[in-house]
Amino acid sequence: MSKGRAEAAAGAPGILLKYLQEQNRPYSAQDVFGNLQREHGLGKAAVVKALEQLAQQGKIKEKVYGKQKIYFADQDQFAMVSDADLQGLDAKIVALTAKVQSLQQSCRHMEAELKELTSALTTPEMQKEIQELKKECAGYRERLKNIKAATNHVTPEEKERVYSERQKYCKEWRKRKRMASVRGGLIHLSPCPRRKSA
Numbered sequence: 001m002s003k004g005r006a007e008a009a010a011g012a013p014g015i016l017l018k019y020l021q022e023q024n025r026p027y028s029a030q031d032v033f034g035n036l037q038r039e040h041g042l043g044k045a046a047v048v049k050a051l052e053q054l055a056q057q058g059k060i061k062e063k064v065y066g067k068q069k070i071y072f073a074d075q076d077q078f079a080m081v082s083d084a085d086l087q088g089l090d091a092k093i094v095a096l097t098a099k100v101q102s103l104q105q106s107c108r109h110m111e112a113e114l115k116e117l118t119s120a121l122t123t124p125e126m127q128k129e130i131q132e133l134k135k136e137c138a139g140y141r142e143r144l145k146n147i148k149a150a151t152n153h154v155t156p157e158e159k160e161r162v163y164s165e166r167q168k169y170c171k172e173w174r175k176r177k178r179m180a181s182v183r184g185g186l187i188h189l190s191p192c193p194r195r196k197s198a
Helices: 003-010 012-023 029-040 044-057 083-119 123-149 156-183
Strands: 060-065 068-073
Touching: 012 029, 012 044, 012 060, 012 068, 029 044, 029 068, 044 060, 044 068
Parallel strands: none
Antiparallel strands: 060 068
């Protein structure tokens, strides 16, 4: 055992007695170890030994529940509390609970507002996006201008005429293909091209 741990183990009963009196609630040896281990560097064996020593000396109380032992401060050392004091404490608890709920609700509103603000664009980001959109818009305007200025436009009537001719030729192609395959000839006809969607 290291020197520091040995010193901590020697002072463990005093530390544990003070802790149990301040908290004034029941704890298992594991709970006490977990709560004080980081702050005081006590080992679990030292905590168990100190708690049993304090219980034997009558400085704290010990209760056994199955295989587990529970330790708590001797309640005789604390002054009796009147019913009026208990009612006052209950009223204080109710008021503090309401205050906590109000603060939690306020925190939720602030968190939602913070989330909204952090997800929104900053002024420089917004200005940059506006510039990019303006450039994109100018590009589209230029394309539209070039399309309008072109002289080789196909009118809807011409387009429909070309499609109807294509349909007529494809029909004729299918008819000739059937005639060629019925006669068993070796004529190879290229397939009719498919019509592209407009």
